[in-house]
Amino acid sequence: MFDRGLIGLSDNLDIMISRQVNDRPSVEAISNRTGKAMAPAREAERPHPAFLAWHRENCFKR
Numbered sequence: 633m634f635d636r637g638l639i640g641l642s643d644n645l646d647i648m649i650s651r652q653v654n655d656r657p658s659v660e661a662i663s664n665r666t667g668k669a670m671a672p673a674r675e676a677e678r679p680h681p682a683f684l685a686w687h688r689e690n691c692f693k694r
Contacts, residue, residue, distance in 0.1 A: 645668050648688075
């Protein structure tokens with residue numbers, strides 16, 4: 633779903649679900665209930681904000 637732009641992540645790793653998702657409850661059911669992605673403990677292993685921004689601007693379907 634991430635690759636298809638149906639979900640995305642904010643810079644602080646909040647899970648964003650596209651309005652174009654046909655079955656939002658199903659996506660929410662398989663997502664982390666906190667609404668945040670589970671990030672590695674080490675910051676160096678977390679997704680870089682520049683790449684997350686690129687994905688939101690170029691892939692994520694608002």
